[in-house]
Amino acid sequence: MQTDIDPRHLIGRKAFDRNGTRIGTIDEIYLDDATGVPEWAAIRTGLFSRDAFVPLEPSELIDGALHVPFERTLIRDAPDFGVGRHLSPEQELQLYHHYGLDIAAPPALDDRDFGKLAGRDKQV
Secondary structure, eight states, X not given: OOSSSOXXXXXXXXXXXXXXXXXXXXXXEEEOTTTOOEEEEEEEOSSTTOEEEEESTTOEEXXXXXXXXXXXXXXXTSOOOOSSSOOOHHHHHHHHHHTTOOOOOOXXXXXXXXXXXXXXXXXX
């Protein structure tokens, strides 16, 4: 998704599934703890005032509405963690699995500086 948009401007926008069926309205945006990048949208589905979490990464903002590349039934069956609370890493993992998304492995550490002593320029 476009990452230069202010996440506060997403709240209140309509959301649609892959078939163009309206899912509901964006209620909250959740940011990644490490990067601060918008990662999840909580969409008020209207079904008993429940919010469903959807990933923002494969989604697109088109003509002011969020288009999510998943079926409405899959979205409505997403794990319900309630809104207004922090998503734990375990909850995020459940959501990624629910949507069949792979989680990127953390980048490998560059080991070129391993073995050097602090304050020295040479390898020991």
